[in-house]
Amino acid sequence: MVETLVQNIVFGLLLGALYGLAAVGLSLVFGVTKFLNVAHGELLMLGGYVSFWLFNLYHVDPFVSLPLAALALVVVGIVLYSLLFSRTVKMDEEQKVQTTMLIGFGVSLILQNLAQRLWTADDRSITTAYSRMSWTLFDIRFPIVRVVSMVVALLLVIALQQFLQRSYFGKAIRATVEDWEEATIIGIDTHRVYLVAFVIGAAFAGVAGALVSVGYSIVPSMGLEWTLVCLVVMTLGGLGSIIGTFVGGLILGVAQALTAFAVGGAYRQVVGLLLFLVVLAVRPQGLFGVKEG
Amino acid sequence: MNRRDIAFVVSALIIAAALAVVPSITVKESVINLLVLVYIYVMMASSWNIIGGIAGQVNLGHAAFFGLGSLVSRILWTKGWPLSVSMILGALVPVAFALIIGAPSFKLRGVYFAIGTLAMAQILFITTRNLFPMISSLPTEALATYSLAPRYYVALGMTLLTVLVVFWLSRSRWGLGMVAVREEANAAESLGVSALQHKLLALCLSAFFAGLAGGVFAYYSAGYYLFFPFFPTWTFDAVMATYIGGTGTVIGPIIGAVFYVLVKEILALRFVELHPFIFGTLFILVVLFLPGGMIQIWSRLRRLFRRAAPAPSEEKAMSESDMVHDRPAVE
Numbered sequence: 119m120v121e122t123l124v125q126n127i128v129f130g131l132l133l134g135a136l137y138g139l140a141a142v143g144l145s146l147v148f149g150v151t152k153f154l155n156v157a158h159g160e161l162l163m164l165g166g167y168v169s170f171w172l173f174n175l176y177h178v179d180p181f182v183s184l185p186l187a188a189l190a191l192v193v194v195g196i197v198l199y200s201l202l203f204s205r206t207v208k209m210d211e212e213q214k215v216q217t218t219m220l221i222g223f224g225v226s227l228i229l230q231n232l233a234q235r236l237w238t239a240d241d242r243s244i245t246t247a248y249s250r251m252s253w254t255l256f257d258i259r260f261p262i263v264r265v266v267s268m269v270v271a272l273l274l275v276i277a278l279q280q281f282l283q284r285s286y287f288g289k290a291i292r293a294t295v296e297d298w299e300e301a302t303i304i305g306i307d308t309h310r311v312y313l314v315a316f317v318i319g320a321a322f323a324g325v326a327g328a329l330v331s332v333g334y335s336i337v338p339s340m341g342l343e344w345t346l347v348c349l350v351v352m353t354l355g356g357l358g359s360i361i362g363t364f365v366g367g368l369i370l371g372v373a374q375a376l377t378a379f380a381v382g383g384a385y386r387q388v389v390g391l392l393l394f395l396v397v398l399a400v401r402p403q404g405l406f407g408v409k410e411g
Numbered sequence: 412m413n414r415r416d417i418a419f420v421v422s423a424l425i426i427a428a429a430l431a432v433v434p435s436i437t438v439k440e441s442v443i444n445l446l447v448l449v450y451i452y453v454m455m456a457s458s459w460n461i462i463g464g465i466a467g468q469v470n471l472g473h474a475a476f477f478g479l480g481s482l483v484s485r486i487l488w489t490k491g492w493p494l495s496v497s498m499i500l501g502a503l504v505p506v507a508f509a510l511i512i513g514a515p516s517f518k519l520r521g522v523y524f525a526i527g528t529l530a531m532a533q534i535l536f537i538t539t540r541n542l543f544p545m546i547s548s549l550p551t552e553a554l555a556t557y558s559l560a561p562r563y564y565v566a567l568g569m570t571l572l573t574v575l576v577v578f579w580l581s582r583s584r585w586g587l588g589m590v591a592v593r594e595e596a597n598a599a600e601s602l603g604v605s606a607l608q609h610k611l612l613a614l615c616l617s618a619f620f621a622g623l624a625g626g627v628f629a630y631y632s633a634g635y636y637l638f639f640p641f642f643p644t645w646t647f648d649a650v651m652a653t654y655i656g657g658t659g660t661v662i663g664p665i666i667g668a669v670f671y672v673l674v675k676e677i678l679a680l681r682f683v684e685l686h687p688f689i690f691g692t693l694f695i696l697v698v699l700f701l702p703g704g705m706i707q708i709w710s711r712l713r714r715l716f717r718r719a720a721p722a723p724s725e726e727k728a729m730s731e732s733d734m735v736h737d738r739p740a741v742e
Contacts, residue, residue: 154522202695202699205699206699212522215522216469216522216525217698217699219469219522219525220469220654220694220695220698221695221698221699223647223650224651224691224692224694224695224698225691225695227647227687227690227691227694228687228688228691228692230687231684231688231691232688234684346529346530346533349526350530384537384540385538385541387533387537388534388537388538391530391531391533391534392534394526395527395530395531398519398523398527399515399518
């Protein structure tokens with residue numbers, strides 16, 4: 119009994135790391151540009167398929183193809199940004215959020231149906247030679263693929279945090295978040311900052327999707343669920359806190375695992391949404407966020 | 412009522428009367444089925460438009476109202492309750508739900524309202540899918556006597572009711588108050604227009620007619636999964652039809668819904684599932700470049716022709732009276 123519980127929590131943490139990774143991407147985009155890209159889940163789905171097809175057609179190891187999944191999503195991100203999202207840059211904030219949300223819905227509809235037509239509605243996952251291997255510690259299983267995925271997610275999130283804290287461009291991004299007008303005055307190209315933030319967000323979604331296709335499974339209609347997961351985690355973690363968002367992902371993963379353990383797997387999605395509503399009502403700035411104003 | 416208002420009501424009645432003749436001149440069931448689908452979509456888009464267009468609160472949980480309405484009506488009706496009572500309760504239960512979720516969700520600012528309502532609808536969707544995983548089909552004796560005509564008239568009548576109420580609302584003090592709250596909530600409050608009251612009323616009316624549409628669906632369908640009306644697609648379809656037609660206007664959602672269903676069905680005959688691309692693209696184009704929807708094309712053309720003719724003073728007077736009608740929701 120206790121072992122099953124601990125095992126559930128471990129699985130929850132491992133999945134939660136991917137929630138965190140995906141949500142950090144969405145949170146970065148929303149924090150910097152105020153674009154609410156609700157097609158984030160579909161970008162994740164695309165990343166999963168890139169990795170899946172590279173493995174199936176050319177036998178590229180899924181962990182080797184991670185950079186390629188990221189690259190593919192960088193391209194998709196550039197196209198989406200310059201074709202659609204860049205047109206909303208000049209709007210005031212509230213209108214920008216709403217317009218980009220509606221654009222995102224259109225994009226998600228198109229991408230989901232494109233994936234369904236191209237690759238059918240079947241569940242897919244990558245099965246490598248090492249897929250079934252796992253480490254065991256005190257009778258608790260740690261599937262290798264998922265553990266490595268968690269490490270990759272953690273490394274990427276730390277790398278992003280360091281990039282924002284230390285690099286010149288990272289500082290430009292943070293300056294734009296604080297006050298884009300001032301940033302423009304001191305010579306920061308805010309359009310480029312927006313583009314880079316958007317593209318990094320897309321790349322994070324791509325990598326997360328690729329990791330999902332190894333440890334779990336992907337399907338064209340997965341987008342909405344993942345977008346909601348990212349929104350929930352973003353709200354849990356609080357805007358502007360990269361590490362907070364990642365921890366939010368872990369919390370959601372564990373909460374889902376405990377729900378599945380207590381009332382059954384059918385309600386695992388519900389707990390996240392309830393958590394989201396409660397946090398919105400009680401602490402709109404998120405668990406780790408700083409209150410605005 | 413001024414002359415334009417009377418013209419609207421009269422033409423709505425004439426169109427409804429003309430549509431009422433359809434079952435007696437055609438025996439093709441496909442035509443009747445298509446029209447019933449059009450009516451359900453008109454009800455869904457028009458009811459979404461009350462909260463999303465007129466009051467300007469993007470509600471992404473509309474499917475919850477539709478689903479609750481169909482669930483309540485279907486269960487009561489198949490248990491032997493009279494159809495009318497089942498449908499009225501099917502419309503009132505979503506209103507009760509709207510009253511419960513309304514006040515807390517309107518505390519959410521802007522986009523969090525949209526996501527919050529989507530989250531609530533998804534919770535309801537997943538829960539009903541777990542509680543009612545079965546197909547609800549009519550008993551055999553009911554199936555043997557299943558007839559399309561009464562279902563057609565109920566759908567048509569409810570649609571007419573929805574459209575007329577939305578029209579009345581858009582002309583009423585309450586409707587103008589909703590527009591004021593949408594455009595500038597603080598200014599409206601300072602003039603004594605309570606934002607919360609107006610938003611709540613808009614949400615309740617929206618829930619009522621979406622629930623009624625659910626009742627129509629429950630009465631019309633021979634068999635379906637009870638959770639099917641809770642699918643988020645019902646929300647997205649209503650939102651897209653409304654935007655494509657023209658949000659915040661009375662006619663926009665109707666045109667949008669008719670266009671949406673017709674194009675969807677025609678495409679479905681020739682290609683498999685091509686409509687999501689077309690509507691997705693069209694929706695994005697409307698959001699970015701034509702915030703007034705198809706209605707805006709019409710009023711732009713009209714203005715263009717007016718400009719060619721003299722009498723600019725009349726043009727100004729007319730366009731002011733169009734405030735509610737032709738105003739794009741997003742500028």
